[in-house]
Amino acid sequence: MRKKKTIGVIGCGNMGSILVKGLLESGLYPASRIYISDTQKKKLKYFKRAGLQVVDNRRLSENADVVIIAVKPDAVEEVVSEIKEFLTPSKVLVSIAAGISTARIEKILLKKSVPVIRVMPNLNVRVRAGLLPYCPGRYADGCEGLVEKLLAPLGIVFKLSEEKFDAVTAISGSGPGFIFYIAENIKRICKKKKFTEQQSAIITSYLIYGSGKMLAETKLSPDRLKEMVSSPGGTTVAGLKVFEEKNFPEILKESIEKAENRSKELSRA
Ligand SMILES: NC(=O)c1ccc[n+]([C@@H]2O[C@H](COP(=O)([O-])OP(=O)(O)OC[C@H]3O[C@@H](n4cnc5c(N)ncnc54)[C@H](OP(=O)(O)O)[C@@H]3O)[C@@H](O)[C@H]2O)c1
Secondary structure, eight states: OOOOOOEEEEOOSHHHHHHHHHHHHHTSSOGGGEEEEOSOGGGGHHHHHTTOEEOOHHHHHHHOSEEEEOSOHHHHHHHHHHHGGGOOTTSEEEEOOTTOOHHHHHHHTTTOOOOEEEEOOOGGGGGTOEEEEEEEOTTOTTOHHHHHHHHGGGEEEEEOOGGGHHHHIIIIISHHHHHHHHHHHHHHHHHHTTOOHHHHHHHHHHHHHHHHHHHHHHOOOHHHHHHHTOOTTSHHHHHHHHHHHTTHHHHHHHHHHHHHHHHHHHHHO
């Protein structure tokens, strides 16, 4: 009989703990087949009570078929070096560290042909509506199905060539920050217009939630949806004219380019 797969997550901070919760809720792996480790044991208490296997990095890598690295980018090299003796070509190493290429991880592993997959989740995985672009490393052909199944409970998982990772980091990784910035300003305006705190919060969140839902569910283009609220001579057209006059598209383009350049700089560091 084939042995049932086990999974391990190294680093249970912001992202790691969301991944572990997603895995647990998906039911893909029962708690007893999920291994977790973190230098800060207090972060593991909740999971230990839920029946997960709390171990150290080495024991985790020895036992898990799929090892997910969710530590900060500057700790990746140390962690991969620590566990590399347990990684074999039959295992899969998944890294969510921003700016760390599959080649860089493969180099630390030296000549071992371990399948490495790089994933760039965004914050929205927290509400299971994340974007999770991934790219397989040079030995990871054939691991796509496993990774897609594993991450599907957290949002939309899609394959993307690694050369696009700085751009996708800027757009979908930093993107929630840009949208929240818009939300912050809409809420501020609501308050100035004397809406209550509660009204301002509801208007802001449902405006963005509902518009996102429209985009995702109707499958109509942003352009077409914009047209649907833009009757000639009406309020939306009057407001949009200011966006054009102040060159909002250029502001957005510049913001994304700055974020992309920063991602490139961090990748080189
Ligand atoms: N947060 C996001 O929105 C986001 C989005 C996409 C990708 N990511 C990537 O996800 C990764 C984790 O980010 P995060 O925000 O979740 O970081 P975090 O909250 O700092 O979580 C990382 C955890 O790993 C622990 N850790 C550090 N070194 C370790 C080691 N050698 N062995 C075991 N555990 C160790 C850390 O403990 P200490 O605090 O003691 O160091 C911390 O508890 C990063 O590489 C980041 O680039 C994050």
